Amino acid sequence: MSDGRALLEVEGLRRVFDVSKPWLNRVIEGHRQQFLHAVDDVSFAIPAGRTFALVGESGSGKSTIARIIVGLIAPSAGTIRFDGADIARIKNPSEMRQIRRRFQMIFQDPYASLNPRMRVADIIAEPIRAFGLLGDTAAVQHRVGELLALVRLDPRDGLKYPHEFSGGQRQRVAIARALAGNPQFLVCDEPTSALDVSVQAQILNLMRDLQEQFGLTYLFISHNLAVVRHMASEVGVLYLGRLVEVATTHELFSAPRHPYTRMLLDAVPDLAMTGRVRTPVQGEIPSPIDRPQGCHFHPRCDVAKDRCRTEAPAARSIGAATVRCHTPLGA
Amino acid sequence: MTETSAAPAPVRTRPSLRERIAAAWDSDIAYSFRHSPVTIVAAVIVLLLLFGAIFGPWIAPQNPFDPGSLNLMEGKTAPLTPNMFTGKTFLLGTDDQGRDVFSTILYGSRVSLFVGFAAVAFSMVLGVTLGLIAGYRGGWLDSVIMRTADIQLTFESLLVALMIFGFTRTLIPPGSQNELAVPVLILAIGLAEWPQYARTVRGVTMVERNKEYVQAARVIGLHPAIIMMRHVLPNVLGPVLVIATLGLALAIIAEATLSFLGVGVPPTQPSLGTLIRVGQEYIVSGEWWILLFPAVTLLALALAVNLLGDWLRDVLNPKLR
Known part of the structure; x- marks a missing residue:
């Protein structure tokens, strides 16, 4: 599964947030500009098919790194290479879509990460449609059913709304959505920290099974060392x-x-x-x-x-x- | 990955109409409605007035604005009293021209409600769009949009509507002023009310945009416009619905006020406001019905819509449940 080649390489990643008060307040109240160094010179590489875990306390910058890698936050400095290509240098939108399809994210809070007004089937179908993977509606529906079965939910659950599910089931839906674009790399931002302990193990084992089945590479973010020990290779x-x-x-x-x-x-x-x-x-x-x-x-x-x-x-x-x-x- | 599981596709059995009606009847909103007599009365009043406005031309005993159907001899007939010349009785009496007041109210509420709905729709589309953009994009665009809204909010909205109305009229050639009066009125009232929507929508959007489902949509690489339409908009519609309902009452009253002041709709298509203006000239000479019935209709309409809006606000506010 792993051939030692790095799928994701992060080098000298840095992110500084300007948390200063507005200019006028600074001038009048005599405050200096303030900067929050969320990520400071972080470098690591993740070989294909492996799980790299980032651990740390609250405020250590774990989630910021996750969000930089998936493109939600722009880095202040540093490079991210995915499969050898520097993501920041990709200007062509269609090429960017191809890259985006190959990495997806699983969020921390399954109660916030699913749009409450959309049916589960539509939530899972969204990446398929956005990346133009399947043309006709029947094929998309079939694929959604397949994905739901993959995360061990009933395909008929697709007609329900997120509020009809438990936290663990919602996280399964979120995993199905993340897998919808056939990604190679998943950023998992504390995927089980919002769940009951009894459900955590099910979700983690599901993620491991999926990794084995599809040769996925994970960046796994957690503050729970027991979870990290169970999941990570590095x-x-x-x-x-x-x-x-x-x-x-x-x-x-x-x-x-x-x-x-x-x-x-x-x-x-x-x-x-x-x-x-x-x-x-x-x-x-x-x-x-x-x-x-x-x-x-x-x-x-x-x-x-x-x-x-x-x-x-x-x-x-x-x-x-x-x-x-x-x-x-x-x- | 596709060949891994031969799972059946989700069976797309949308619930039947009867199931959906049953589900709607059981919903929280329907329950709250059934247990609020005031809201039921308000809804009945609004529906009656809507029905009268929509089917007015078929219900009304006469077309009060067709000079051929009027008889000056029937002018100023009191309600339910036979006319001294023709012997005809009128439910709500007639005005000085012999127009049946009941018919003028039906035709007048038609104009009032049309202007009200159109103005609300216009300000809602404008305000929601600008609010979404301001809240989602942030930065300088947010500042420009919201400072404009703030500046406009410092003026009384009726004054803004008057200004816009006056300004727009100077741009229109005198010949087509009467035909364009209603669109101009809608534009004026709509432009005066958009900051309400923009402020609310911006606030909710700023909360929603940081939720993970919006981030998930961004990770997929959806265009911001699609994220705003498909993900953020459905989640901000609750408060918008409340403002729109309350705004409908405001817009109807604004239209009536402008028409009362004589700057609204032209005399050829009078609204409730115009009827009230005309009616108040006769109140001192004893023809009270010409003023009273249009005024009561306007009052009932505005009050009922307002009560509906209040109820909707309480129902959609999770903190009050």
């Missing part, structure tokens, strides 16, 4: 818009290199009841508007040195992992 840990550690799932969970990764892992509840003492997460993520100097993590880090307070660490490789830390663990 994990990137985000902290205040910077990717502090990238490693294979096995490597990351068995030997975390960055103090932040270790802190996150230590805080996970111990369901196996091994008697391990949990260390709660220390402190809170600072504001992305007013970020700490040097390494962003130093105010919460227990191994921080003077150098960490002044100098931002560059990415370096330790074993198979890439870490941004002056004092990595196990080095």
Whole structure:
């Protein structure tokens, strides 16, 4: 399934939001311009057929990266290459449509991601019609029935409206819509965080089955480490818009290199009841508007040195992992 | 991917008419309607007046604006009193020209309702379109549209309508002023009311555009115009419906006011407002029916439409349920 070739490559991605007050208020009240650094120099590559997970706390920039990749937000800097083609350089609309068809997105909140005034069949048919994949109505209807069966819903459910479904069923509808254009790459922005725990596993297993069946590549965004461990082949840990550690799932969970990764892992509840003492997460993520100097993590880090307070660490490789830390663990 | 599952296509059995009527009868809105006597009375009044306006020419005992059917001898006949010359009785009496007041009301409410509906439709289309664009696009376009609306809202809308009416009339050659009076009136009242729609729609659009279903449509690469029409518009129509209903009462009253002031419809096709203007000249000489019946009709129409609008606002407001 995976041939090692990167389907999606992100390099030096950066996004700065101007959150200043209006010009007139700044002049009168004497405020300076304020910028929110949501994504700061993020690079990663996802091989075809694999799942790359981005984890991090709220405000770490996970969702911004997802939205930049699918084109909802323009990046401030950096390049995104999909199957070797730089997305930002595609000017031809028909070529852009071809690229868009090949990557789709699954959203976090299945209660908001389906238009409440449209029938489910029309919601799923929309990408098919938009990309002009099938001409006649009968073929579109047949395909919609197929997609509903694929996500294990009854094809007759297509006549219903979204409010007639449960959260898990709605997320299945959203997955069916995402698959309607036969994509290769799916951006999944916390696809199960709005669902009941009992339903989460069903949706995750469905996504894994679909990945196997169609050789899909996932960018999987989550704050739930147990989910990430279940889904991902590689994990990137985000902290205040910077990717502090990238490693294979096995490597990351068995030997975390960055103090932040270790802190996150230590805080996970111990369901196996091994008697391990949990260390709660220390402190809170600072504001992305007013970020700490040097390494962003130093105010919460227990191994921080003077150098960490002044100098931002560059990415370096330790074993198979890439870490941004002056004092990595196990080095 | 297509050969993976041979699932049956969704059976497109749209619900039958009887099922749909049953579903509508059971819906929240129908329930609330059935349990609100005031709303039922208001709806009956509006329907009666609509019926009278639409089928007026077939119901009316005479065509009051066909000089051939008028008899000056029958002028100023009191309601339900036989005329002293011809012996004919008129349900609501006659005016000075011998026009049957009941017939003039039927013909007059026709003009009033037509102008009202057309003005509401015009301002709704204009306001909803501009509101959608302002809310969805944002940025400088939003500023331009909404500041224009704000500036216009600082003036009394009737004054704006008067200004637009006066300005437009100067552009029309005197010969065709009477024929174009009704379209100009619709334009004036419609232009005066669009900011209401634009403001509401912009607000709701700004909420909806950040919802994930709109983002999903953007990821598919749909054109912004299609997203606005297919996704945002159906979700902002609830509040628009409420403003449109309340706006209908306003537009009817605005038309009546303009006609009362003598700047509205021409005397050849009088509206309720014109009838009231004509009628008030006779109130001091004792012919009260010429004024009273058109005025009561206008009052009943405006009040009933307003009550319907109020009810609709409460029903569509999830916070009040």
